[in-house]
Amino acid sequence: MSEPEVVRFDFEDGIGVITVDYPPVNALGPGVREGIIAAVEKGNADPNVKAMVLLGAGRSFIAGADIRQFGTKRPVFKKTSVEVLDDATKPTVAAIHGFALGGGLEHALACHFRIAVPTAKVGLPEVLIGILPGGGGTQRLPRLIGPKAAMEMIVTGRHVPADEAKTMGIVDAITPGTNLRAEAIAYAKAVIAEKRPLSRVRDRKADASAEPGMFDAMRKSIARKARNQKAPYHCIACVEAAVSQPFDEGIATERRLFSELENADEAKALRYAFFAEREVAKVPGAPKDFKPGKIKTAAVVGAGTMGGGIAMSFADFGIPVKVLEVSRDVLEKGMQRVRDNYATSVKRGSLKQSEMDERLKRFTPVERYEDIADCDVVIEAVFERIDVKKDVFAKLEAVMKPGALLLSNSSAINTDIMAGMTTRPGNVAGAHFFAPANVMKLFEVVVGSKTSVETIVRTMQVGRDIGKISALAGTCDGFAANRSRAPFQTEMMLMLEEGALPEQIDKVMVDFGYPIGPFAVSDLSGLDIGYDTRKRRAAENPNFRKLPVPDRLVEMGRKGQKSGAGWYRYEKGDRTPHPDEVVKSVIADVARELGIEQRQFTDDEILKRLLFASVNETCKILEEGKCLRASDMDVMWLHGFGFPRYRGGLMFWADGIGVKEVYRQIEEWHQRYGARWKPAALLKELAESGTSFREAKPKVPMFTV
Secondary structure, three states: OOOOOOEEEEEEOOEEEEEEOOOOOOEEOOOHHHHHHHHHHHHHHOOOOOEEEEEEOOOOOEOEEOHHHOOOOOOOOOOOHHHHHHOOOOOEEEEEOOEEEOHHHHHHHHOOEEEEOOOOEEEOOHHHHOOOOOOOHHHHHHHHHOHHHHHHHHHHOOOEEHHHHHHHOOOOEEOOOOOHHHHHHHHHHHHHHOOOOOOOHHHOOOOOOOOOOHHHHHHHHOOOOOOOOOHHHHHHHHHHHHHHOOHHHHHHHHHHHHHHHHOOHHHHHHHHHHHHHHHOOOOOOOOOOOOOOOOOOEEEEOOOHHHHHHHHHHHHOOOOEEEEOOOHHHHHHHHHHHHHHHHHHHHHOOOOHHHHHHHHOOEEEEOOHHHHOOOOEEEEOOOOOHHHHHHHHHHHHHHOOOOOEEEEOOOOOOHHHHHOOOOOHHHEEEEEEOOOOOOOOEEEEEEOOOOOHHHHHHHHHHHHHOOOEEEEEEOOOOOOHHHHHHHHHHHHHHHHHHOOOHHHHHHHHHHHOOOOOHHHHHHHHOHHHHHHHHHHHHHHOOOOOOOHHHHHHHHOOOOEHHHOEOOOEOOOOOOOOEOOHHHHHHHHHHHHHHOOOOOOOOHHHHHHHHHHHHHHHHHHHHHOOOOOOHHHHHHHHHHHOOOOHHHOOHHHHHHHHOHHHHHHHHHHHHHHHOHHHOOOHHHHHHHHHOOOHHHOOOOOOOOOO
16 A cells, blocks of 8 residues: 655646645654745746745644654755745745644745735744754744844744734635635736736844844843743854845754754753643543543632632633632632632733623523533632541532532542542543643543542643543542642752752742742742641641741741741732741741751752652652653643743653652661651662663553543
8 A cells, every 4th residue: 555645746726736735733843844835846947827825724824844853864955845945946835724833834934925814823932942943934024024033933933823923914815715725826826917026025124223132122022021031042043144144044043953853952952842732641541432522611629719710711712611619708709819810911911891791691600500500520629627628528419410520629639539429430530620721731630449440531632622621630638730749849948957948949940940939839829738738737736747837937927928928028018928927936946946957058968858759759659650751740740830931841841850860869868867868669670770761651540441
């Protein structure tokens, strides 16, 4: 059986039609570039072909390069497919639907004309995987729309909708898209009839004379966000080259800087993260013929900060949501909080007033459980108390329709406890949102001992339907994400007792790449949240290591930004954290009472004490089958805790240090600090066998099919 043809050339009424057909999204995979080259050469050589159209079959034009090819040896062409399009002797029209991203847009830019359907999006998002557009995008786009607009697109990697692309000048016309092939052929015929000149983008000039300081201004504006990264700065340098160098020299600059990035640690980590986010969606053993339907109605029990944020997550994606509170006063306060959150977005310009109005129409406040009985999914988001949650699930059991998903937003409580209140434990799972729920991307799906595989698949789909990244976890105290993070939080507190200060630890983590330090985060979320959890764990475990410094601060009324003081001091109306002598005094008092001699810490020790503690715990989580893959944990850290994406994730970063070195250091701290640093059995096994963290497998299954 012959290989399917990935690029077809057809002839219709004087127009050569080049169709890329490389499912599912027409990435520039093996044979696509070769096929485009052959098709353009065929059209150039045929006197009956007066113009050519380039379009994509299926759901996209060309969605970009095949990312799996980066970092590998690729075919070398005498002329690339972009250059062949650039040199076409007959008018070429790119007809864009779906996405024209990266190499896809670069191919479109090499055509003489571009049309797009209203729903199309274009962009050069290579910076998001640690590289830059390597097919002439940094040289053509500035010449087409101006260097400032092009630089903003390239440095941010954002997707530009068709109407904006038309305004910017990226596309020449918007076409209905009811029959794109016919519309593109008609456009090509009009080009011929009107004898429009073959204007190549490469022959235009990119002019920055009106704003010569734009490049330095862009470097300054990204300095914090792009900390430790090369790709954004290389993107700026390439656009600068488009202004200062002839086209061919600019292309040479682009290729040189691209080659510097392609195999750098930054790009490897970002490619890893890209694929990890796709792997995390896979549910092993899921029935291949089971297709979870899109939910049509949702309900949230609890109108507090978390419940309101969860409800917003549904409304933001067009899903009607009922918000249940048994108190009219609490319900109204919750809805007002939702309205205020949307109003803030409108004020900032990130949401239109009309969009806010439409989203609010999707909310239905209710006070009776019977009012949510017909919803497809209900998420409990009440206080983190077992008795309260059990009561909610008993009431849900009594009213919810058969087949409804019964989900709990607990951050630590065993899912089986809630499932035990129903006669349908197979329909119960955890749905752990991270705060703020309408913003954070991570959606931890927690599998109980009786959760059915169909419920797992459906709940994973719920997360994706509301724009989240769904990741599976087994039920245990803290589940996978928070459990893996707990040792990090413990070590940061214990290092205070040993002599470190909040501002030093925060600086180390910000320098590492976190957007904000862990103590500043604690002030933002509230010190009292962890206080309640520690009290519960101390009551359950007589050997639990208490943390007197944060406990004492909470008992002093220092709960973070909401009280004006926590780990830092805050001025009225200002969220800037200021180091506080009161905190230093509390730390010194606790250390003295515990008989701990304080000392100086290096930045390297702080970093490794925090992260190695969580690496060790992650090995235990894997060992127990509470997560499926090390890469899943990386995704959780990227989207739940702000781990710097260009470092790949916690376990990917640890692999860069080496499993043997991680084990050696943890064993050393085990000897120094005792039981909390005992190496996980899986960590020891990996170190002795020379196996990477990424290759680690659970010792027991999370669930059985």
